[in-house]
Amino acid sequence: MKHHLPVLTLPILTLTVLLAACGAPTTPAPEQARPDLTRPDLTGPGLTRPADLPPARGAVRNVSALTVNDTWRGTTWRTLKQGEGVTLVGADDATNAEKGDTAATADLPLLCLTVDGRPAPRGVDGWVGGEVRLSPAVNGTSLTSRKVADLLCATEFGDGWRVAGTRDGTGWQLLAAGQTDPDTRFWVAAEDAPANPWNSDGERPDAVIPDTTRVMGAEDRAGLLKASEDGRVLVFRSDAPILRTLKEGAAIVSRPADAAPAGLLGRVKALERGADTTTVYTSEVSLEEIIQDGALDAAVKLDSSMIDFEKSGSAIREQQSKLSAQRTFNFFNFSRNPFCLYDHAARSLGCDNGQASGLRSRVPATNYVTLEGELSARADAFVNVNISWFRLQHFDAGVQLSESARATLFAKGSYGWNINKDLNQWQVVFSPITFTIGPVPVVITPILVPTVGTNGQITATLRYEASQSFTGRYGVEYNRGSGWRGINTNTWTFSAPPAPTATASAQVGAYLGAKGILALYSASTSGPQVFVHAKPFVEGQASGTFGPGQTSYSLCAYAGVRVDAGAAFPLVSSAPWQAQVLNWRQRIYSHNC
Known part of the structure; x- marks a missing residue:
């Protein structure tokens, strides 16, 4: 005869998945009358209008401990026309440079600009005399001032780069060298109204970064040829810009790169410089050594x-x-x-x-x-x-x-x-x-x-x-x-x-x-x-x-x-x-x- 007993259970797998990415996209809504954006002078060869863009692409983070409300917003532009080596960016019907059109919690690139006096391509008018590029996406809540936005552009692309503003170009449009992504909107500086993440909802303190902290820009990341798994041995092309002033004792930090897909952080112990490559040896460094004052506060899905x-x-x-x-x-x-x-x-x-x-x-x-x-x-x-x-x-x-x-x-x-x-x-x-x-x-x-x-x-x-x-x-x-x-x-x-x-x-x-x-x-x-x-x-x-x-x-x-x-x-x-x-x-x- 078989007797049955009640018995304990085995618990079930608890799946602890973490950190990132995206909720529903932000959809900017037009909130003011817009000027006529027609540019009859932009008839030069090769300039074509891209397909209609979707609303702002990028995550809207649930920034848990920050007071997020409808007034904390930023101003965005889009790509209007592009040709070979040139691009026209500017406002569209969704742009609102008086109140801001996109929640500050969105992750969008910055429109970065350098004005260097380069001549206009033949047959193109309204030339700004420079180049535009898009930075990697940044959360608007981290843009605590125009100075920080300018610094992000300069860090990414070098001296002379800054965030583009609504006064650059003419008629809320800017024609420059470069190519911009036609599938995303991007942050610009609204210069005539509090319509930026840094001034649409009160002022916020800037982060303070010591001179010994060196952030790798786009050319530095491209020049990083190899990195050990722990980030303690880095091999650069010797022409990487960061190597010109990098010294022992400095802290080096980077967002993800091809050779360091999870980013890297370390303090420079030694450099071995060669004609073609330079090897940088690093040791551990703490966050409080690379940031003097600053805050990060976010929850991600x-x-x-x-x-x-x-x-x-x-x-x-x-x-x-x-x-x-x-x-x-x-x-x-x-x-x-x-x-x-x-x-x-x-x-x-x-x-x-x-x-x-x-x-x-x-x-x-x-x-x-x-x-x-x-x-x-x-x-x-x-x-x-x-x-x-x-x-x-x-x-x-x-x-x-x-x-x-x-x-x-x-x-x-x-x-x-x-x-x-x-x-x-x-x-x-x-x-x-x-x-x-x-x-x-x-x-x-x-x-x-x-x-x-x-x-x-x-x-x-x-x-x-x-x-x-x-x-x-x-x-x-x-x-x-x-x-x-x-x-x-x-x-x-x-x-x-x-x-x-x-x-x-x-x-x-x-x-x-x-x-x-x-x-x-x-x-x-x-x-x-x-x-x-x-x-x-x-x-x-x-x-x-x-x-x-x-x-x-x-x-x-x-x-x-x-x-x-x-x-x-x-x-x-x-x-x-x-x-x-x-x-x-x-x-x-x-x-x-």
């Missing part, structure tokens, strides 16, 4: 369009064609085949053992623990920095996660076990996200690493099905004077069918969780980072006595979630910090305990 499939794990790369841009991820689905957590005999399991080879044959007859189930999850990330007089006043970063899952646990055998591992084949690496504090780029790469752990003793056959949902905001926070602490707000629900089954006895603990990592100036899980590790878990003991005329059993089962968080990098602190920020546990079943 993730969707699957931001996944870097080349750097992600093999199982994620295989699913590339199945993913579409979405904020809810459905990467993990074991509904048809078991996922094997453990094989006591160390034989080939014939099911997915965490490698990318997939599901091949059948589950072994003895000594195994398997899982079937489904998971969906979504996550956002946040990062905030405040530095004053070379002292870090505040830093926080972390993840906000929502996920739901269903799982069924099977176990059979007579053995003990203990296993913890990272499932690197399911590692998800997102594209780097670049913020700016003044002209200094702060680059963060979100990374997700699923994890698994299980331990116990079993002389039984177990089966249990359960579902759970989880929402939490976790991370780390530093305040000068009080030091580090964990960030922890959460809700968690658990449900299970009323008829789990077991025979004999078992003592089991298990979790399926994930490490959510914000890597700074790195795409490595071993580099500078903030991390959280969320682990929904179950623990319990079950035992039964069976014999002629005698049947008894006991069961104590608990479920909950544990979360560790920490900071492991010298960018903020010279020593790593880690703590358990949550240990929530409740009894889910009790009989004869």
